[in-house]
Amino acid sequence: MKIVCIGSGNVATHMANAFKENExxxxxxxxxxxxxxxxxAAETGAQAVADLKEIDQDADLYLIAVKDDAIVKVVRALQEVNGLVVHTSGATDMEVLAGIKNYGVFYPLQTFSKAEPIDFIHVPLCxxxxxxxxxxxxxxxxxxxxxxxxxxxxxxxKILHLAGVFxxxxxxxxxxxxxxxxEKNEIDFEILxxxxMETAVKVQHALPENVQTGPxxxxxxxxxxxxxxxxxxSPHLKEIYAILSNSIKKTR
Amino acid sequence: MKIVCIGSGNVATHMANAFKENExxxxxxxxxxxxxxxxxAAETGAQAVADLKEIDQDADLYLIAVKDDAIVKVVRALQEVNGLVVHTSGATDMEVLAGIKNYGVFYPLQTFSKAEPIDFIHVPLCxxxxxxxxxxxxxxxxxxxxxxxxxxxxxxxKILHLAGVFxxxxxxxxxxxxxxxxEKNEIDFEILxxxxMETAVKVQHALPENVQTGPxxxxxxxxxxxxxxxxxxSPHLKEIYAILSNSIKKTR
Structure with missing residues (x-):
């Protein structure tokens, strides 16, 4: 499978490497x-291209992983390809790709940081x-x-993208x-x-509504x-404390 | 080591069992x-007592794991013991135990649910x-x-107890x-x-301030x-969304 990767940020980097590892x-x-x-390109053994006009027209998959507002721009360069063109954005309509022959969305519902390796077996693909x-x-x-x-x-x-923010x-x-x-009280964050970890582990089988604790x-x-x-x-922290405590109380 | 357990809630249950497993x-x-x-008592092979006056005066450790406002009451029954008397509360002064010969605090900085087993190697003890x-x-x-x-x-x-709420x-x-x-949009929570999990894993070595993502x-x-x-x-969710987004923006 021949893949063209459009974008070089967190998502592009993790995806390109994951695909490369899968041959x-x-x-x-x-x-x-x-x-x-x-x-x-160096990391994945690919050719780097500076101009969208140079993009290979015969690849099997075009992976668009650029900022949401840049998608429209790169799409123009892909109008004639036969391969499958997908974007990877949570918040963008699939139909932004309309006009291309074969298109879709490949949205990884996960948080990526460039420095953090991630195993794709833990990445839900939408x-x-x-x-x-x-x-x-x-x-x-x-x-x-x-x-x-x-x-x-x-x-x-789009709903999942929003839920992911929470x-x-x-x-x-x-x-x-x-x-x-x-840290304001000279305690190392490490102790928390x-x-x-346990708070996240708990909801891996339970539902959050059933395991709420605290005052x-x-x-x-x-x-x-x-x-x-x-x-x-700390008026700012106090405000957030009050708002979230009240929000929790409403669920009682 | 002979332990008297005062209280039968989440913390008391997990601690009593952990101590029992450690002989x-x-x-x-x-x-x-x-x-x-x-x-x-049945779970741990202990005797159940109904009256604080019946409490064994010769134990090595008295573990107080009752609601914060009930600590003062049980302390009265322990004025004459020689063993070490500790409470397990995050928000209560150690000096609530003053008057007893040997006392202290044994505060587990962890979230406990009765139904969830927990390995104490992951419980910071303060x-x-x-x-x-x-x-x-x-x-x-x-x-x-x-x-x-x-x-x-x-x-x-007390600061840690507060930080734990966040x-x-x-x-x-x-x-x-x-x-x-x-769920309002008929999507199973499972996909999140x-x-x-990854969000919690990330801060196990990084600091939260260095791994913030999102719009x-x-x-x-x-x-x-x-x-x-x-x-x-959903005005309530919208309000929380705006407040927390602004709070994140302030940290930019």
Whole structure:
């Protein structure tokens, strides 16, 4: 399988490497920053291209992993290809690719950092395509990377993208606020790591609604007051503490 | 080692079982609800006691794991004992035990659910005692359960308890809100579990401030707007989305 990788960010890098490990052939990498294209091309044994016009028209798969607002631009260069063109965005309509013969979406519902290796067996892949045949083709490609394959419409994919902000981005921000609280008091963040891990492990089989703990769900007013007192010099944290505690109380 | 367990909730149950597995002898269990005392006593091979006056005065360790506002009450029954008396609360002064000869705090910084088994090697134990000798004694007891031993003052323990609300209780609430979002759209929560896990795994070596992802940290206004539109029928979620996105933006 010949793949052209369009983009060189976190998602492009992780995907290109995962495909390469699965014996696909990354033939080209394009990026708006040619140096980044060169780097990922070197990593995957591909050719770096500076101009979208140079893109190989005979690849099997075109993987678009650029910023959402740049997708439209690169699509113009792919109007005549026969291969399958997919974007990898959670928030973008599949139909942004309309006009191309064979197209779809290959959305990995996972958080990627360039420096962190990730095993694709833990990456749910959300697939959508413009025909049942292309969906089947995409599925055959996807199962080489991950056992977690989901057929997801554009509408549901957008919902998942939003839910991911709560389940990942806001969660990491909570970690960060806890880091801020302990470090301000000269305590190493390290001591919180087992608690963070266990909290995630718990919902791997249970549902979050069934394992909520803490003073808000018990309506333990004394502890809630003590915590707000501890935060009296941090109005921003105090506000978030109050809002989220009230949000938890509503679920009682 | 002879241990009297005062309390029969999550923490009492997990600790009593952990001590029992480490060949300590749980001699008695007291609880304000005698049926719960009977259950935990049966589980650990102890005697259940209904009246605090019946508590064995010759045990080595008295483990107080009752609700914060009940600690004062049980302390009265332990004024004459020679053994080490510890409470397990994150939010309570050690000095609530003053008057007893040997006392301290044995605070597990972890989330416990009755139905979930937990391996104590992942439970940081925060120790405090009324003398260096008692601290050493407590440390010798603690290392049998966990390698994660910390000496923590009352003041810092209260900070950790507060930080734990952010790192665990608020995090689980974020999981819950993500569950609410997907279920409202007939998507199974299961698809979010790998993302949740990876988010926690990432901060096991990195610091949260270095691995924040998502539209708010990128100040990706288009995506932020799209998400707020998706939430237009859920004003409560929309409010939380806006507040936390702004809080993330402040850290840019």
């Amino acid at each position: 696909a052939d990354i033939v080209q990498v394009w990026s708006k920053d040619f140096n980044n294209a060169l780097a990922l 697939l959508e395509a413009n025909s049942p045949e292309n969906l089947s083709a995409l599925r055959l490609i996807a199962v080489k990377l991950s056992p977690l394959i989901y057929e997801v419409s554009t509408q549901k994919r 389940a990942c981005n806001f969660v990491n921000h909570m970690y960060r606020l806890s880091q801020q609280i302990v 790591r087992p608690l963070i 808000a769900i018990r309506n333990d007013r004394q502890t809630l007051l003590k915590h707000e007192e501890l935060l009296h010099k | 300590a002898d749980i001699v008695q269990v007291w609880s304000k609800d005698f049926n719960n005392a009977l259950a935990l 120790l405090e005692a009324n003398s260096p000798e008692n601290l050493s004694a407590l440390r010798l007891i603690a290392v049998k359960l966990s390698p994660l031993i910390y000496e923590v003052s009352t003041q810092k323990r 790192a665990c209780n608020f995090v689980n609430h974020m999981y819950r809100l993500s569950q609410q979002i997907v 579990r790998p993302l949740i 708010a940290i990128r100040n990706d206004r288009q995506t932020l707007l799209k998400h707020e539109e998706l939430l237009h029928k």
